[in-house]
Each structure stands twice: as C-alpha cells, then as structure tokens.
Amino acid sequence: MRVTSGMTASMVETSLQNIQTQLAQVQGQMASGHRINQPSDDPIGTENVLQWQNAIDQNTQYQSNAQDAVNWLGSTQSALQQAVSLAQQIRSLAVSAGAGSLTAAQLQTIAQQIASAESSLVNVGNTKVGDSYIFSGQQTSTQPFTQSGTAVTYGGGSGTIQREIGPGQFVQANADGNAALTPVFQAISAILYDLGPGGNPANVATGASLSGTNPYNPGPQGDLAQLDSAITNLTDVEGQAGAQMQQAQNAQGQLTTLATSLQQLQGGVLNDNLAQSVVQLQELQVNYQSALAAASTILQQSLASYLH
Amino acid sequence: MGGNLMVGLNIALSGLEAQQAVISVTGQNVANANTPGYSEQVANLVANPPYSPPALHQNNGPGQFGMGVTVGSITRQTSQFLNLQAWNNNASLSADTQTAQTLGQVQSLVNEPSSTGLNSAMDAFWSAWANLANDPSSGAASAQVVSAGQALTSQFHNLASGLSSTQTDLNQAVAQQASQVNQIAGQIAGLNGQIAADTAAGQNPNDLEDQRDQLVSQLSNLIPVAVTWQQNGSVTVSSGTVAFVDGTHTLTLTATPDPTNNNFYALTWGPGGVPADFAGGGQLGATLTLRDQTIPGYLTQLNGLAAGIASQVNALQTAGTDAAGAAGQAFFEPSTGSATAADIAVNPAVVSNPSLVATGANPSGGPGDGTTAQAVSDLQNKTFLAGSTQTPSDFYAAFVGGLGADAQAAQSGQTNAQALQQSISQQQQQVSGVSLDQEMTTMVEAQNAYGAAATLTTTINTMLGDLITMMQ
Incomplete structure (x- = not known):
C-alpha cells in the first residue's frame, strides 16, 4: 500500500476528532446528569420518559387530591363524633326527664340544657373546611342548618363532593349532612315539644298512645326511641365516613409507592450512570493522549529530514 | 556511425534535459503536496528511437545504438472510478x-x-x-x-x-x-x-x-x-x-x-x-x-x-x-x-x-x-x-x-x-496523493542520473580533446 503524507495527516485528524466528539458527549452526559439530552440520543427512551413524566405529574395531583379528601374527611369524622356525643348527652337528659316525678321547674331546666346542646349541634352541622360548609352537599357556600325556636331546618344542597385518586377513580370526600343530622334535630325538637307548654313529658319515654299529637314525632314510637334510631343512623354515617377516610388513606399509600416506582423507571432511562461515564471518560482521555503522541511523532518525519 | 563521440554528447545532453524535467515535476509535486484536489504528476521517461532504423539494405554492424532519453508525457495519477464514488x-x-x-x-x-x-x-x-x-x-x-x-x-x-x-x-x-x-x-x-x-x-x-x-x-x-x-x-x-x-x-x-x-x-x-x-x-x-x-x-x-x-x-x-x-x-x-x-x-x-x-x-x-x-x-x-x-x-x-x-x-x-468518505478519500490519496518520501527518492535518483550524465559529457569532452591534440 502506498501511504502518502496527506493520508497520514487526515487519519490523524479524523481519529483525534472522533475521540473529541465522544469526549464531548460523555462530558455533556456527566454535566447534565442525564443520559438523554436530546430526543435523538434515544428516541424510544425519550417517548417513555415523557409518558412517565405525565404519569408522575398525574400521580402528584392524585396525591394532592387524596390529601384534600383526607382533610375533608378528617373534619367530617370529628364533626360527626362531636354530633354523636352531643346526641347521646341529649339522650341521657331526655332519659332523666322521662323518669317521671320531676317538678315543672326541673323539667324546664332539663329542656334548657337540651336546647343549648341542640345549638351546639347546629354549630357542628355548620362546620367549614376553608370557606366550604362540609355538610351542605355541593352548595358549599350555603349554611346548611338554621335554627328557629326549637326547630332546625336544612337549607343546604344535595350531591357529593368527590376527589379523583386515580384515573377515573373517585373517593367521596363529604358526608350527607341532611341524612345524618336532620333526623337527630327532629327527635330533639320532639323531645323539646313534649317538655314544653303544650306537650306531655310522659311521651318522651313512651308516647305510643298519643301518636299524632306531637308535630315532630309521627309515632308510634316514643321520642326517645326516635332519637335512638336517629343516633344509630348518625353512627352509621360516621362509620361510612371512616370507611371513606380509610379508602383515601390507602390511596395515598399506593400513590406514594407508585410515585417511587415511576421515578425509578424514568430515572433508569433518563439518568446517566455516573460510574460508567467516569470510566469511559478516563479511557477516552488515555486514547486521546496516545493519539496525540503518535501524531506528533509521525507527522514530523519525512525523508527530507535526513537528506543533506 | 553508432560509436560517434558527437552522438554520445547528444545522448548525455538528452539525459541532462530529461533529469531536469524529472526534477521540475518533483518540484511541482512537492510544492502542491498540500493543495486540495491536486493529483501527483509523473514525468514518463521513454528511450529515443534507436539508430539505425531497420532498413532493407542495412550495413553490417553491431546492431542498433540507443539514442538517449526523452520525456514522453507528464501525466497525473488519478482514478476516475474513485472520483465517481x-x-x-x-x-x-x-x-x-x-x-x-x-x-x-x-x-x-x-x-x-x-x-x-x-x-x-x-x-x-x-x-x-x-x-x-x-x-x-x-x-x-x-x-x-x-x-x-x-x-x-x-x-x-x-x-x-x-x-x-x-x-x-x-x-x-x-x-x-x-x-x-x-x-x-x-x-x-x-x-x-x-x-x-x-x-x-x-x-x-x-x-x-x-x-x-x-x-x-x-x-x-x-x-x-x-x-x-x-x-x-x-x-x-x-x-x-x-x-x-x-x-x-x-x-x-x-x-x-x-x-x-x-x-x-x-x-x-x-x-x-x-x-x-x-x-x-x-x-x-x-x-x-x-x-x-x-x-x-x-x-x-x-x-x-x-x-x-x-x-x-x-x-x-x-x-x-x-x-x-x-x-x-x-x-x-x-x-x-x-x-x-x-x-x-x-x-x-x-x-x-x-x-x-x-x-x-x-x-x-x-x-x-x-x-x-x-x-x-x-x-x-x-x-x-x-x-x-x-x-x-x-x-x-x-x-x-x-x-x-x-x-x-x-x-x-x-x-x-x-466513514465511507474517509475510506474513499484514503484510497484517492493512495493513488493521487503526493508522497514526500517518494518525491525525495525520485529527486535523489534524478540528481544522481544528472551527475552521471554530466560526468559523461566531461569524459567525452576529454576524449574529443585528446583526439584534437593527436591531430595537431
């Protein structure tokens, strides 16, 4: 093979440039920490990275939705617990009122105690998270419970408040205030009516024979029995809120795990393997230096140097 | 006729001229060693037609005498096949x-x-x-x-x-x-x-x-x-x-x-x-x-x-x-x-x-x-x-x-x-590129041949001088 001066020079130039191109690439990867800096570095990988990014961003949103649901349900649960305890307090007052052999003054005191507990219960029913009434259905800016005299009316809306915790997967973040508390308020109003001027204290406990005379107790059971079934209903709603809470918290746990694995998946494709890059960089540096040394030796020489 | 001293001088002259041509083509190659697209050139030396040409009524003698050298052509070293690729x-x-x-x-x-x-x-x-x-x-x-x-x-x-x-x-x-x-x-x-x-x-x-x-x-x-x-x-x-x-x-x-x-x-x-x-x-x-x-x-x-x-x-x-x-x-x-x-x-x-x-x-x-x-x-x-x-x-x-x-x-x-361009270009360089080592070798050859032709001229000159002195 005939080797000419131009061949040597262009080979030296090409090999030095090849090494420098590779050096630049490895340096770019190490500097950014990413194996993919442009879609052309790995088109399929880029597609995956983008789709995983979308999944990660959605997951973050679902986590924040689940947290929001947990906040709502936390407030709902504690409000319902307070409501149960207030209702039971009222029940024991009613039991003592129905025991008989009480003076009118004593009965009036009990009625006042019950009325004050009822007001507290109305406040509980009007609990807010942020600016929203949590027992008012979707009418979150309307106060759900209004008290006039002994009667309490529900003015809120219907419908559920939902939070998305997965694609097309929702958790209910509220409890139906109307269903939970309205029977309780009705039972309390019935008790207060029977303890009041037109009522009969005996009906608190029994009331079966006088069915129809108390506008708040359709009968035939007594006021206490009506309160008991309202409390049972309230406890059921509380239990349901607890179950929803459990669902939201489970979702949070799953979403966190999913986020970690998505990030690992994305990182596996996107992130640079630093150890590998360092080794590669060192190899390239050695190559580069030997290429330089070889070039400087070969390029200096020709027969002309030895002719005198 | 073939042994004529004057003919010898002419042969020596043709050698001097041909080697000068070789040197100048070498010079052109060395000067263009780094010129993009330049193809190495070669001075193709050919022997002159010998004396005497064949004829029907030929004098008896030792045969034909060579009549020196000439530069037949100066061609470039290139491959159109590689160029097309x-x-x-x-x-x-x-x-x-x-x-x-x-x-x-x-x-x-x-x-x-x-x-x-x-x-x-x-x-x-x-x-x-x-x-x-x-x-x-x-x-x-x-x-x-x-x-x-x-x-x-x-x-x-x-x-x-x-x-x-x-x-x-x-x-x-x-x-x-x-x-x-x-x-x-x-x-x-x-x-x-x-x-x-x-x-x-x-x-x-x-x-x-x-x-x-x-x-x-x-x-x-x-x-x-x-x-x-x-x-x-x-x-x-x-x-x-x-x-x-x-x-x-x-x-x-x-x-x-x-x-x-x-x-x-x-x-x-x-x-x-x-x-x-x-x-x-x-x-x-x-x-x-x-x-x-x-x-x-x-x-x-x-x-x-x-x-x-x-x-x-x-x-x-x-x-x-x-x-x-x-x-x-x-x-x-x-x-x-x-x-x-x-x-x-x-x-x-x-x-x-x-x-x-x-x-x-x-x-x-x-x-x-x-x-x-x-x-x-x-x-x-x-x-x-x-x-x-x-x-x-x-x-x-x-x-x-x-x-x-x-x-x-x-x-x-x-x-x-x-990569393909690199490989084709290497092959082109192999054919057309100027090799400085080769040019130096050609130069030394031409230099030596020129010196030898010059010596030949001097020798014939001395011989002619001797002849003239003898006749005095």
Whole structure:
C-alpha cells in the first residue's frame, strides 16, 4: 500500500476528532446528569420518559387530591363524633326527664340544657373546611342548618363532593349532612315539644298512645326511641365516613409507592450512570493522549529530514 | 556511425534535459503536496528511437545504438472510478449533514425531555383544572387555570414560530445554494473550454483537470450529479435527465417564488424550464425536503394537538356552568374553525374574568360542583387524538420520539457517509496523493542520473580533446 503524507495527516485528524466528539458527549452526559439530552440520543427512551413524566405529574395531583379528601374527611369524622356525643348527652337528659316525678321547674331546666346542646349541634352541622360548609352537599357556600325556636331546618344542597385518586377513580370526600343530622334535630325538637307548654313529658319515654299529637314525632314510637334510631343512623354515617377516610388513606399509600416506582423507571432511562461515564471518560482521555503522541511523532518525519 | 563521440554528447545532453524535467515535476509535486484536489504528476521517461532504423539494405554492424532519453508525457495519477464514488457519497453525506444540523436545531427548540417544555406545560394545565375541581368556587384556582392555559398556548406559539422561522431560513438557503450551483457550473463550463482546447493541441492539461474534478466534487456536495467524459476532454454534468453543464454550455438553476407553497422558492432548470428534483440528495435536496416535508409534518402534528385540546376543552366548557350558574363559554380561541399551534389563545373574556371558567355541570349544582373542571382535567387520559387512539401526552411523546428518530437517522447516516468518505478519500490519496518520501527518492535518483550524465559529457569532452591534440 502506498501511504502518502496527506493520508497520514487526515487519519490523524479524523481519529483525534472522533475521540473529541465522544469526549464531548460523555462530558455533556456527566454535566447534565442525564443520559438523554436530546430526543435523538434515544428516541424510544425519550417517548417513555415523557409518558412517565405525565404519569408522575398525574400521580402528584392524585396525591394532592387524596390529601384534600383526607382533610375533608378528617373534619367530617370529628364533626360527626362531636354530633354523636352531643346526641347521646341529649339522650341521657331526655332519659332523666322521662323518669317521671320531676317538678315543672326541673323539667324546664332539663329542656334548657337540651336546647343549648341542640345549638351546639347546629354549630357542628355548620362546620367549614376553608370557606366550604362540609355538610351542605355541593352548595358549599350555603349554611346548611338554621335554627328557629326549637326547630332546625336544612337549607343546604344535595350531591357529593368527590376527589379523583386515580384515573377515573373517585373517593367521596363529604358526608350527607341532611341524612345524618336532620333526623337527630327532629327527635330533639320532639323531645323539646313534649317538655314544653303544650306537650306531655310522659311521651318522651313512651308516647305510643298519643301518636299524632306531637308535630315532630309521627309515632308510634316514643321520642326517645326516635332519637335512638336517629343516633344509630348518625353512627352509621360516621362509620361510612371512616370507611371513606380509610379508602383515601390507602390511596395515598399506593400513590406514594407508585410515585417511587415511576421515578425509578424514568430515572433508569433518563439518568446517566455516573460510574460508567467516569470510566469511559478516563479511557477516552488515555486514547486521546496516545493519539496525540503518535501524531506528533509521525507527522514530523519525512525523508527530507535526513537528506543533506 | 553508432560509436560517434558527437552522438554520445547528444545522448548525455538528452539525459541532462530529461533529469531536469524529472526534477521540475518533483518540484511541482512537492510544492502542491498540500493543495486540495491536486493529483501527483509523473514525468514518463521513454528511450529515443534507436539508430539505425531497420532498413532493407542495412550495413553490417553491431546492431542498433540507443539514442538517449526523452520525456514522453507528464501525466497525473488519478482514478476516475474513485472520483465517481466520492462524488456519489458526497451527495448523501451533505444531505445527512444538513438534515442532522437542522433537526438538531429543532430538537433544541422542542427542548425535551425537560421541565420547561410543552410536556410540562400540558401537565401543569391539567393539574390546574384538577385543583379547580377540588375547589370550584376559588378565584385563585380559576386564575391558575387561566394562567396555565396561557403558559400552554405560549409554548405552542414558541414551537410554531420557531418551526416557521426554520422554514424561512431553509428557504433562504435554497436560493443561496442554487446560486452556488450556478457559479460552480459556470466555472466547470469555462474549464471544459480550456481543457478541450489544450487537448486538441496535444497537451495534458493535468492541473486544469484537477481543478475541474475539485469543482465537480464541490458541486456533488450541493446536488447529486452524474458525470460523463467526452472525447474532446470536456465533461457533461447532469442532474436526473437534465445535462446542465454540456461542454461550455450551462443551464441556470432558477429560483422563483411559488405562490402555491407559501411563496417559497421553486427551482427550475432555466427560467420556466424543467422543475429541478434532487430527491433529497445533496445539501440542496435535503434543504428542500426539510422545508417542504419534514418541518411542515412537525407543524401539522403540533396543529393537531393544539386543535384537539382546544376543541375538547371548549366542548366541555360550553356544556358546563360557571360559579355563578351561568352557561360556560369557549376557553380557547379561535372560536370558529380549528385552532393551530400558531393561533391558539385563551379567550380574552375569560382572561379578564377567570370566574367565567365553567366548573359545574348544571346551574343547580352549586359552587361545590367541580364536575366540568374535573372532566377537563380528565381529558389528559382521554384518547381523542390520532384517530381516537392517543391521549395528548401519548401524542406529544410520539411527536418528540418521531423527531428524535428522524434526527438519529440523519446522524447515523452522516456518520456512515463520513466513514465511507474517509475510506474513499484514503484510497484517492493512495493513488493521487503526493508522497514526500517518494518525491525525495525520485529527486535523489534524478540528481544522481544528472551527475552521471554530466560526468559523461566531461569524459567525452576529454576524449574529443585528446583526439584534437593527436591531430595537431
């Protein structure tokens, strides 16, 4: 093979440039920490990275939705617990009122105690998270419970408040205030009516024979029995809120795990393997230096140097 | 007769002259050792016809005497086969280089994967709607939806205007490269004339041929060319079926704005002549393909994404109700026709009053009803693009992946063509390159031969002197 001066020079130039191109690439990867800096570095990988990014961003949103649901349900649960305890307090007052052999003054005191507990219960029913009434259905800016005299009316809306915790997967973040508390308020109003001027204290406990005379107790059971079934209903709603809470918290746990694995998946494709890059960089540096040394030796020489 | 001393002097003279010629060709080679496109030249020495020529009535004698040396021709060392290979490869190398470079710019424009590209803007947009669904009566959440919408549309605008300006730049390059083609074609035609004249006069126009090969090589970078050699030494250069350099005659590559194609330049051979088609080869062919096919393809995909998002969001918004219970209105403009990446915008009425964003499904829903906002957020998982097969994220990821694959193909094509060019160029150098070692060797040989011929002259001179002295 005939080797000419131009061949040597262009080979030296090409090999030095090849090494420098590779050096630049490895340096770019190490500097950014990413194996993919442009879609052309790995088109399929880029597609995956983008789709995983979308999944990660959605997951973050679902986590924040689940947290929001947990906040709502936390407030709902504690409000319902307070409501149960207030209702039971009222029940024991009613039991003592129905025991008989009480003076009118004593009965009036009990009625006042019950009325004050009822007001507290109305406040509980009007609990807010942020600016929203949590027992008012979707009418979150309307106060759900209004008290006039002994009667309490529900003015809120219907419908559920939902939070998305997965694609097309929702958790209910509220409890139906109307269903939970309205029977309780009705039972309390019935008790207060029977303890009041037109009522009969005996009906608190029994009331079966006088069915129809108390506008708040359709009968035939007594006021206490009506309160008991309202409390049972309230406890059921509380239990349901607890179950929803459990669902939201489970979702949070799953979403966190999913986020970690998505990030690992994305990182596996996107992130640079630093150890590998360092080794590669060192190899390239050695190559580069030997290429330089070889070039400087070969390029200096020709027969002309030895002719005198 | 053959033993004549005067003849000996003439033979010595022919040696001196021939070796001088060898030295001067060596000088030319050494001087042009680094000249691009220069082919090594060789002085072909041939022995002069011997004396006496064969004849019918020949004197008896020892036979024919040699009559010295002469330079028969000076030829260049070149391989037209290798040149043709190099020119063919040049066209694909330049095409891939141009494509890789332009798509590199487009990739920087698209800027993925990153936290600042369109992908992130879309995710932020869907997320803003989800937050609004969680808190439908919140003014802050509506304002956030509007600003995320504006961030999204501005990403679309950046991409669309970046791609359009790339297209405009490519169009400028088309005109510029076409004029380069014309300039080089003119130079080749000029050299054709000189070479034909020199050849007719029995010369070897080596240096002119080198220059012409070099020009054809430059031309083959711009467009794919086919070259045929004529008897008179001139070359015919064709693109497709059009011979645009034929002897000293050329056809001008004419650029005329085409009203059916954004007023971009259309190329014809001669004004109103045959349309020029380079099938994507050469720098000019690649520029045309990028301008007319690749970039418009990307724009079409982005327009599809923008139009899809706009129409889906608008359909949900106009069916919903805002926080005050009033019917919703279009979130994105333009309200008539489909949106494009360049003109998609958030409805100015909604921008000035974000509470007009529809959050609920019906007027009786109340301020806690986030059904519509939730539905808009859920569009990110709805397959409404690419014939109802892809979600917006899938569609965009496929677009970016497609761009990456195009760029990668161009880059690897470039790498391969470069390797091939390197190998062809090595072979060309092997044939045509100047080897300094070889030139030095030739020089020493010629120097020695010259010295020997000079000594011969001196010796014959002495012999003649002796003869003259004897006769005195």
